[in-house]
Amino acid sequence: MKQSISPCLWYNGQAQEAAKLYCSVFANAKITAQSSIVTAIDVSGQSFILLDGGPMYQPNPSISFYYICETEEELYRIWNGLSKEGLVMMPLDKYPWAEKYGWLADKFSVSWQLAIGKISDTGQKITPSLLFTGKQYGRVDEAIANYSSVFKNTTVDGILRYGANEQPDQEGKVKHAQINLDGNKLMLMESAAAHKFTFSEGVSLTIYCETQEQIDYYWEKLTAKGGQESMCGWLKDPYGVSWQIVPTVLSKIMSDPAKAGKAAKAFMSMRKLNIEQIVQASIA
Numbered sequence: 483m484k485q486s487i488s489p490c491l492w493y494n495g496q497a498q499e500a501a502k503l504y505c506s507v508f509a510n511a512k513i514t515a516q517s518s519i520v521t522a523i524d525v526s527g528q529s530f531i532l533l534d535g536g537p538m539y540q541p542n543p544s545i546s547f548y549y550i551c552e553t554e555e556e557l558y559r560i561w562n563g564l565s566k567e568g569l570v571m572m573p574l575d576k577y578p579w580a581e582k583y584g585w586l587a588d589k590f591s592v593s594w595q596l597a598i599g600k601i602s603d604t605g606q607k608i609t610p611s612l613l614f615t616g617k618q619y620g621r622v623d624e625a626i627a628n629y630s631s632v633f634k635n636t637t638v639d640g641i642l643r644y645g646a647n648e649q650p651d652q653e654g655k656v657k658h659a660q661i662n663l664d665g666n667k668l669m670l671m672e673s674a675a676a677h678k679f680t681f682s683e684g685v686s687l688t689i690y691c692e693t694q695e696q697i698d699y700y701w702e703k704l705t706a707k708g709g710q711e712s713m714c715g716w717l718k719d720p721y722g723v724s725w726q727i728v729p730t731v732l733s734k735i736m737s738d739p740a741k742a743g744k745a746a747k748a749f750m751s752m753r754k755l756n757i758e759q760i761v762q763a764s765i766a
Contacts, residue, residue, distance in 0.1 A: 485664040486690040490531040497521045497532035507563035526607035542679035546593035548609045564588040611669035615677040622656040632703040633663040650674040686724035715755040
């Protein structure tokens with residue numbers, strides 16, 4: 483069974499509004515769970531968690547979502563829906579890597595790269611794309627090696643490097659890479675251009691674990707080599723990418739009104755989550 487990883491998007495009281503927008507824009511999208519704080523959606527087989535976490539963070543282009551459109555009609559429908567009240571960063575046009583491509587941030591600051599292409603190019607409609615900038619520039623090769631050591635059954639599907647005349651980027655640095663972490667595709671890029679953003683809690687990656695052994699494993703591996711522990715199952719890896727290491731049983735507990743409050747009180751005081759302590763607190 484592949485390891486389940488879901489992007490988590492941070493909102494300030496707008497998660498349910500965002501879910502409605504995405505379900506209206508993407509043809510194969512549906513809400514799979516909803517509470518006052520968390521809304522879960524599925525878009526073409528990719529699960530997303532929409533978290534109403536408050537004003538502390540918001541998404542930025544350091545993690546965007548590359549969406550493959552198979553027709554121009556699909557591309558323009560999604561582009562028009564997401565660009566309304568949003569920000570266009572690269573206009574829809576022909577580029578060396580796609581006949582039609584554009585990059586935008588929607589009204590909630592979530593970034594999307596839309597391109598005409600074939601699903602066979604990546605094997606999935608949506609692929610999270612990580613952009614290493616600032617202090618993280620030049621670390622993509624290191625990150626690929628690190629993630630490959632953490633996740634089982636990892637493959638590197640391709641790496642495209644900058645040439646000698648692509649300033650300000652350095653020759654040999656990674657222009658674009660695609661990796662598969664135990665069934666979860668990621669794209670990684672790095673840019674030496676001046677950017678006003680870097681990785682933050684605005685977009686995190688959630689790993690769902692069946693056992694405490696799995697939680698302990700991912701927590702230890704992702705905080706090693708300069709990573710940082712945070713609270714409530716959150717951490718940052720050595721590159722500043724935010725991850726949540728979460729037991730699968732937690733969603734079931736939190737959907738039970740009789741248990742949710744007691745469970746939340748327990749895990750809010752934890753750094754790494756402890757399944758047994760959360761379960762016992764929920765039934766106390």
